[in-house]
Amino acid sequence: MSKENLLMDVNDLSVTFGAGANTVEAVKNCSMTVHEGEPIGIVGESGSGKSTLARVLAGLQQPSAGKVLYRGENVFTGNKSYKNGFRNQVQMVFQDPYGSLNPQLTGLSAVSEAVRIHKKVGSDEAEAIALELLQQMGISRLDALKKPRQLSGGQRQRVSVARALSASPSVLLADEPTSAIDQSAQAQLLKLFQGLLGEGLAIVLVSHDLGVIRFLTKRVYVMKEGLFIESGDTETVFNDPQEEYTKLLLASIPGELGKAARAKLKKS
């Protein structure tokens, strides 16, 4: 990976919550990089600090220590115009498609609002752009005029992705995008992500589902109790895990791969 296409450079990042005896170190000394068009996975159990890390990467949470550089500039100390530019460039899709969309707005109005803000265009033009985005996500004109409660979980998640893409970002942060939806809807969303990667978008996928991680990502960071305990090429990590915890994660998968990993774990 060359230096030129380095998008995000995360250095020694820590996040602590609370004070005194109740201090919780959610993220401890994590360092990672994201290059243009690169699919990255962050995998770990609940409580391992994945979501906190994702929120810092999106600029939604101040780190207690360490730096997040976007194209060489510190995200949290830059001036206002730089910060606004960064917000456009790194967009997030949240875990819960029920909670992240305004229940009062139709998919079309939710997305056109975002288009209006990011692209600074009039409302008619914004609506046209929004409709096109939604259609690319496989949401028909008819479904675009529905409110979130009338849509299925998978459709809702695709509206969220359309909204995130309205800013034309270079990085899409997806925090457990598939955990609340059906297998068939999951396949649709993953295909969509594959297409976006083909168009040069970098995706940081946070998940506890190793299947999704292996399907989509090229590089993976395994997180446990706030630390990156293992990282590397996704295939290398899957075929030859070094840490006990990674082996345990692989052994927990139902099906063939898990069986093989369980056998290996027993031998050692």
Place this chain on the structure above:
Amino acid sequence: MSVAQKRLLDLIDVEIGIVRPRRKTLVIVKYANFSVNYGEMVGVVGESGSGKTMLCRAIIGTLHRRGVSIMGGQVNFEGEDLSKINEARWKMLRGKVIGYVPQSALAGPNPVLTIAKQLAEALEQVDGTGSMESRAKELLDLVKIRRIDTVMKQYPYQLSGGMRQRVMIACALASRPKILIADEPTTGLDVTVQSQIMDLLKEIRRDLGTAIILISHDLALVDEVCDKIVVMHAGATVEVVASGNMSQPRHPYTIALNASRIDIAKPGGNLTIIKGNPPSVGQWNPGCRFVERCDYREDDCNVGEHPPLVGEKDGHQTACLHADKIKTI
């Protein structure tokens, strides 16, 4: 044992619907067919809205609380038709002979009761020997909870998701039911916890001989832990197949469902999306309900009734008019 003796639960052409004032009755399940033998572990899979949870409710007798009722067919449990019995009889079965583990482990336990009180509530309903405390501890031991004395005094919020689900399973086991119905028991839990809970269910089945119905939308999971898999689509059973045979499905829906699952054993891999969306609840076209999304459709598919489930009971059953042709493809 003869076939009749080993059959514990038998669902025959079950139809579930909601009667609505001044509107047409909404049918949500029609032609649900499958059976569970003593000590058997059966997985029920399907997309959201396919009627999995409604079937669960029909078996534990909590349908009518929502204005929903069994409108046709039979739910035979040890020779007794559950669709015909009254509330007094249900009180003797529900939670006693037929146990239930709810979907959301996080919301399942009562938040203001300690685990000890929670278990005592479940135990009060059944006869037994020994003090309440020792029986409660025995239950926690059964679900492999360590530090039993500490956990007994704790409240649900102090426990992790996996521990809470273990407590829920302990409650369900208080009366040593003949069958345990687990409705997506690991949704929202981590993979490592999921595999522990599955191991626990397998042990319960092995040690206590409890039959288990595992509802899930995770095909790989069900294929690994269950003896038999029931595939539901739009309120109907479309295929019943012994586990391990999921690689040779005969119903186009099962084939499509299989193709849409990530093959984690292979990197990159291919994903095929099932065309279109599942039909809205009760808005079914005539004939096969999968016809709009089917790759193998023929002219006779969208006329008449839903195709019947054909095949040997306890064998491979498929509800598709052209299953034979598909088999050879």
